[in-house]
Structure formats: C-alpha cells, structure tokens
Amino acid sequence: MVQDYATDGTAFPAVGPGSEIIHPNATIEANEVYFRHLISGRLNDRVAARDSGGNLSTGGGYDMLTGNVGDDVLDGGDQTDIFALGQGNDSATGGSGYDQFVIQAAAGGTAIITDFDLASPLERIDLRAIGGATTFGALALTQDGANTVISVGGQTIILNAVSVADLTADDFIFVGGASTRMPDHILTGSENFVGTATSDILEGTAPRVYTSTLNGSAGTDALRLIDSSISFDGSLTSHLESFERIELLDYTGVATVKINQAAVLQSGTDILTLVTAEKALALNTANVTQGSVIVEGTGVVTLNHEGDQRVTIASGFDGTVVGNNKRDTIIGGNGNDVFSGGASDDILKGNAGDDRLSGDEGNDILEAGTGNDWLSGGAGYEQFVIAKAPGAVTTISDFDAASPYEKVHLRALGVTSMAGVTLEQVGADVRVSAAGQTIILLDEQVSAIGANAFIFAGQNSVRLPNFYLSSAVENFVGSASADVVEGTATGLAGDTLKGGGGIDTLRITNTTVSMADTAFAGLASFERVEFINADTTINLKISDANVAQSGTGTLTIATCESACKKDPVSGVIGV
Numbered sequence: 001m002v003q004d005y006a007t008d009g010t011a012f013p014a015v016g017p018g019s020e021i022i023h024p025n026a027t028i029e030a031n032e033v034y035f036r037h038l039i040s041g042r043l044n045d046r047v048a049a050r051d052s053g054g055n056l057s058t059g060g061g062y063d064m065l066t067g068n069v070g071d072d073v074l075d076g077g078d079q080t081d082i083f084a085l086g087q088g089n090d091s092a093t094g095g096s097g098y099d100q101f102v103i104q105a106a107a108g109g110t111a112i113i114t115d116f117d118l119a120s121p122l123e124r125i126d127l128r129a130i131g132g133a134t135t136f137g138a139l140a141l142t143q144d145g146a147n148t149v150i151s152v153g154g155q156t157i158i159l160n161a162v163s164v165a166d167l168t169a170d171d172f173i174f175v176g177g178a179s180t181r182m183p184d185h186i187l188t189g190s191e192n193f194v195g196t197a198t199s200d201i202l203e204g205t206a207p208r209v210y211t212s213t214l215n216g217s218a219g220t221d222a223l224r225l226i227d228s229s230i231s232f233d234g235s236l237t238s239h240l241e242s243f244e245r246i247e248l249l250d251y252t253g254v255a256t257v258k259i260n261q262a263a264v265l266q267s268g269t270d271i272l273t274l275v276t277a278e279k280a281l282a283l284n285t286a287n288v289t290q291g292s293v294i295v296e297g298t299g300v301v302t303l304n305h306e307g308d309q310r311v312t313i314a315s316g317f318d319g320t321v322v323g324n325n326k327r328d329t330i331i332g333g334n335g336n337d338v339f340s341g342g343a344s345d346d347i348l349k350g351n352a353g354d355d356r357l358s359g360d361e362g363n364d365i366l367e368a369g370t371g372n373d374w375l376s377g378g379a380g381y382e383q384f385v386i387a388k389a390p391g392a393v394t395t396i397s398d399f400d401a402a403s404p405y406e407k408v409h410l411r412a413l414g415v416t417s418m419a420g421v422t423l424e425q426v427g428a429d430v431r432v433s434a435a436g437q438t439i440i441l442l443d444e445q446v447s448a449i450g451a452n453a454f455i456f457a458g459q460n461s462v463r464l465p466n467f468y469l470s471s472a473v474e475n476f477v478g479s480a481s482a483d484v485v486e487g488t489a490t491g492l493a494g495d496t497l498k499g500g501g502g503i504d505t506l507r508i509t510n511t512t513v514s515m516a517d518t519a520f521a522g523l524a525s526f527e528r529v530e531f532i533n534a535d536t537t538i539n540l541k542i543s544d545a546n547v548a549q550s551g552t553g554t555l556t557i558a559t560c561e562s563a564c565k566k567d568p569v570s571g572v573i574g575v
Helices: 206-210 261-265 544-548
Strands: 026-029 032-035 037-039 046-048 055-057 064-066 073-075 082-085 089-093 100-103 110-113 124-126 140-144 147-152 155-159 192-194 201-204 213-215 222-225 245-248 254-258 272-277 280-284 293-297 300-303 309-313 320-322 328-331 338-340 347-349 356-358 365-367 374-376 383-385 393-396 407-409 422-426 429-434 437-441 475-477 484-487 496-498 505-508 528-531 538-542 556-558 569-573
Touching (some): 206 222, 272 280
Parallel strands (some): 037 055, 055 073, 100 124, 192 213, 201 222, 222 245, 293 309, 300 320, 309 328, 328 347, 347 365, 365 383, 393 437, 484 505, 528 556, 538 569
Antiparallel strands (some): 147 155
16 A cells, blocks of 8 residues: 555555556566655655656655666655756756755766755765765766766766856865764654754754754754744754754745853753854853853854853854943954954954954953964954964054053063064064964054053053943942952043952042042042043042041052153142
C-alpha cells in the first residue's frame, strides 16, 4: 500500500495480485516499486529517482532527494532539504528553508540549481565527491547571461540567476571540508524536549519555543530559530535550559534580541553565543556579566540604549559592533574587528587581529590588541592602552597632547619612564617607539609630547568622571568610594551634590573661570575641586563653609596635573 500524504491521505495499492501494476507510473524491479513521478507530503521523506529519470517533489518536511543516472527533476518544497544530484542532467529546486546540494561524482553530468540562496549562511553546494574540488580557486566560473556556470572535475553546475561576482568560498564545501550540521530534532508543535548526552541542534520557530519546555542536557546544545523575522527577549529564553548557542540564520532585515542574566545562566557554561553569520543584529545585553554573551558573525551588531551593554565577538569572525548612548563594553575576537562606542563612556578592547576602535563621544578606554590596531578617541578625553605585542604598530588618530587627562598607557610594556621612549617626527605625525613596539600619533608634534602624555609601569590610571552635570537642577548622591563629578560652573548652579564616602572630586571644565564661594553652596562631602581646562588666570573665592563641608576638613584646589602648564589660581582662600 502507498499512503497518499500529498492530498487527502487515502491509501491505495501500488500493485495488484500477481504483480499487476495498478499505478500508471510505477514498475516492479527486484521486488521494489519504482515511480517515475512522485509527490510526497508534509512529513520528512527520503526519495530516490530511478535510473531512467524521474520527477520528485516533496512537501513541507525535511527531505532527502536523490537523483540517479537519468535526467531528474527534484523539488524540495518547504523546509530544509538535502539534494544528491546524480550522474545525469539533474535540476534541483530547493524551495524555502536552507538546502544542501550534494554533487555526486559523475564525469560529464550537469546539475542545475534553480534557486540557490546566496543570502543564506547555511545553504551550500557540497563538492567533496568531486576530485580536484579542493579550493575556491579550483573552480572555473563563467557568466552565462543571468546564470553562473561552474566547471570542476568534469562536472558542470549551473546556478540560475546567480552572478559570478557574488559567489565566495563560503558557498561551497570542498574536499576535506565538513558539511553543514543539520538539526537533530525539529519542533513540530508544543513539546517537552530533552537532549542527548552529546551536542544537539534543535530547530524550530519562536512560536513553538514559547509553548515548549526545552532542555539541551549535556554537550554544547544549539537552538536554531528559522523564523523569517526575529524578535525576542527573556520570555523566549525562559523556555530553555542548558542551551549554549542560539542560531539566528535564516531571517531577513534586522534581528532584535534582548539577553538577560537568566538567559546566560541557563547555559551549562554560563556563556551564551548568538550566531548571526553576516546578518544584522540589534542587541540588548544590559547588566549581563562581562564575557558571558558572545556574538558569532560578521554582520553589524548595534547595541541598545540601556546602560552597561557588554558583548564579545567570537574568535574567527571580523565583527562590527556599534554602541549607543550608554556605557558599553565591547571585546574583540581574533578577527579584524570594527568597534564604535557611541555616546557615553565606553570600554573597547581589540584583542587579536587588526582592529579599528572608535570611542565616539564620552571619555573612553580604548585597549589595543596584539595586531596593528587603529584607535580613534572622538570627543572627550580618552585612555589609549597599549598591549604587549612586540612588532605591533598602533595608530592613534586624534591624541590630544594638550589635554591633562588624555593618556597613552605603556604599563603592559614594562616602560617606567621617558628613558624607555623614543620620539621621532615623521611628517605631520609623531612616531613613538617603546619596548619593540610602535605607536603613531597622527597630527602631533614631538615638542608637544612629554612624560605627561603617558602612564608608565607603576603609575596609576587617570580617574575619569562617573557623573556629569547638565543644565538641569540635579541631586547627586555619591557612592562609598571616591567619586568624580564633572561639569561647568553654569551646570553647578542650583545643584545639590553629596559626595558620600571616599575622597570626592568636583571637576570644572570651563576655559575661563571666575567663581564666588556661593557657587559651591550645594556641595557636601567633597574634598577636591579641579579646574582642568582653564587657559587664563582662575578667579576664585573659597569660604570657611566651603572647606567645612569636606569630610576631612580640608579642601584641595587643583588647576591641573603637576606637569601641566596653566596659570595659577588667584583670589582669596578661607575668607
């Protein structure tokens, strides 16, 4: 009996008594029934064409269609399918889902793929059975109208509506390569899934995840979402237990994802990897543990506006991450990464590879990695941290030698003073040589670079502000440790600022300063006032009340670091 899944599910006999053929497109050979034309249904099917050729069409399941020596027409329909194209002149249509096209060894055959999806990171042409198909360079590629013709090992492959210029090595599996891992289980509805002791791949759509309970069990387990549009937060990941990877590979546009600490902790490793390939991702990782969210892909990752965003790019990928207007921490892998911090104070770490780090607005920390990195601070004053990487060249595009707080950190190199630093003017730039490494300061002069430009081994870092005054009236309460509040004299007006514990600092950024004691009436428990940008004489009046508000009974007035050349303070202290 043959069950008709393609239409109404009716069962009918393929052959009658005495080997009588009932079905007009069927034959009997060696006790097997062969169909010249076959349409399967929605389940997962394995169908093969006979030698004389056949038309095979499957429905919505995850199917395997095998051609043979005849000229076959294979249609996978919906979902993910595997096509084994035979020795004849075969035509394969993958349909929706990501498909695998396996080219079998057959000199003189032609395989036509009608809808190869260049945008899918999982759709591949498997050439492992073809001798000589070892690299992308081994393929002879020609453009024939709108189609690409591929010749290799006596086999011809035609990709309809594909341009040669758009093909890359990532579209193929070569001799010695590994095939794309197909899912171990498909969610077909609401399920209570428990994985095996090895690494499992569970595939399905977000609506099915929302109604299921999914436990990956042991191994490194992956949830592969195949929705065409992706948007989820903790309400989806709350259905997961012991999943270390979430793969988002078949969507269009931009995926929107929020990962909370609970989503990280459900993983057996307390690390969650998001796989996006070359697609775009809008990511929110507010307040997760540093290093616990890894993005594996080469598409642009844009971080959310919420504060304390933390993300790490997986090794082996050239990641691009764009921060937003809160404090972000972005860590690179070993590829050539591109980071942009956006507004606020960010921490960008290059790691291996030749990276480009841009702090944008705010006071940022840019840490060069072990490659030849390009660092651009942007607005604010930055800390440029140089890693120990003999032979590396780090370029800083906008170092501000005039800023008392912008520094190049040489502590990792073991350099303790200017005696270990060589400065050379090269055109418009300064070349800094230290401990076998080179730092290029673009558009700077040797005469402007002194010891105050560097943080040496044994020295402390510059303390950056943790609160900024705006034009609005503000009520600031500091922490139990030392706080730095920064703003203009105008921004200080009407504010109530309580430093709390520690030695707290008010940092004034005006270039021209003239302040009476009443300007500091809103201070409580501030022990230090700094004027870091004044370029003329500072006119200042400090009263006994200003001093008494300090938690120590002493108020320190600082015009800059000791190495800075600023005019002195004038005025009356303690009147």
